[in-house]
Amino acid sequence: MARSDYMAICLSMLMRADVVFLLPGWQTSGGAQIEKTLAEYLRIRVIEIDEDLLQKFMEDLKT
Numbered sequence: 001m002a003r004s005d006y007m008a009i010c011l012s013m014l015m016r017a018d019v020v021f022l023l024p025g026w027q028t029s030g031g032a033q034i035e036k037t038l039a040e041y042l043r044i045r046v047i048e049i050d051e052d053l054l055q056k057f058m059e060d061l062k063t
Contacts, residue, residue, distance in 0.1 A: 019045040
């Protein structure tokens with residue numbers, strides 16, 4: 001599949017979401033920027049996850 005096909009699938013799922021979580025580095029991803037813009041337009045809650053919280057979560061998964 002082409003990149004545009006994957007993006008169409010992602011945006012279709014996003015339009016049904018209650019919340020969108022943005023991982024560290026999302027600012028450098030064109031797809032994540034589009035997802036954030038669409039979520040804000042649709043008034044879907046957007047939560048940015050910082051590096052510290054992500055690391056804690058990953059550590060918790062190991063236990």
